[in-house]
Amino acid sequence: MVVMTRWLNPDEQRTWRAYLTASRALMDTLDRELQRDAGMPHAYYEILVRLSEAPGRQLRMSDLAEAAGSSRSRLSHAVARLESAGWVRREDCPTDRRGQIAVLTDDGFATLAAAAPGHVEGVRRHLFDALSPAQVDQLRRISETLAERLTGS
Amino acid sequence: MVVMTRWLNPDEQRTWRAYLTASRALMDTLDRELQRDAGMPHAYYEILVRLSEAPGRQLRMSDLAEAAGSSRSRLSHAVARLESAGWVRREDCPTDRRGQIAVLTDDGFATLAAAAPGHVEGVRRHLFDALSPAQVDQLRRISETLAERLTGS
């Protein structure tokens, strides 16, 4: 049996296109700024942020992957790069011999601290300064709904 | 003089993290579905869509780049791939000898037509089904504001 496609109506179409344009432009802009000012892509910045917030500035690879919304493979490659940049180091997990622990180095923390103000300023300028407080709230609710549905958590 | 960083307040922080998680998960999911079902990433799908909507199913490379929110370089590489897949062909521009025109082939149109229902279904399932009509409207306004500010158009 043929199932009819539920096409997007004009409002949805317009919303979807605007969303695509906006989110792509936003992430491209922030990525470029971060690359220029801190020498790392946004994905790597986020890894450093998550490590910096963890107790002891360290996390199991799996936990870090989940926190950063990354696949294990992606994280493996990323941490390899971050390690060779001297921002992260790997340690063996004492309780699970399969495990690896990613530890933020002092150098990594300093780099993050240096990059953070500029990046936050970018997020503010490109996102929050453009929205009313009510819109920020709307965006939060929408995003939380979508995140929950998509990540199943 | 030192300029104080305007850090994100807790609400903004939460909004930003939820936004990051949601938009990353959404695009990752749609990208994976499109790759699985149509053998192309979302960026390529969008190029084909823009071509299919243009008069004569063709566009100058620059115009296509702008329509697809892509850099010239990216589009050049992408069209090279689409051409070798037989979905797009290049023609010389008659009025500007620097110009190239990307033309959607019948094969490309057929591939797009075959991919569209599944992709639209995905957009609906992962995005619109999760939101109320009011939220769709909110997301449209927010996105249009951001898109305008970021792309300056």
Place this chain on the structure above:
DNA sequence: CGTCAATTGTTGAACGCTCAACTAAACGGC
């Protein structure tokens, strides 16, 4: 007209991500 600047599009290298395949260790049931 001639020249310098801007625009169009391509190219190659470096980088990051995805996917599938793989090793090693832990778990679960008997």
Place this chain on the structure above:
DNA sequence: GCCGTTTAGTTGAGCGTTCAACAATTGACG
């Protein structure tokens, strides 16, 4: 305790994007 199944993490190949450099053409302006 043993054996099949999960789980943790890595690896390499292939693909897509970015960036800087480049060639070719057009435009602007004196």
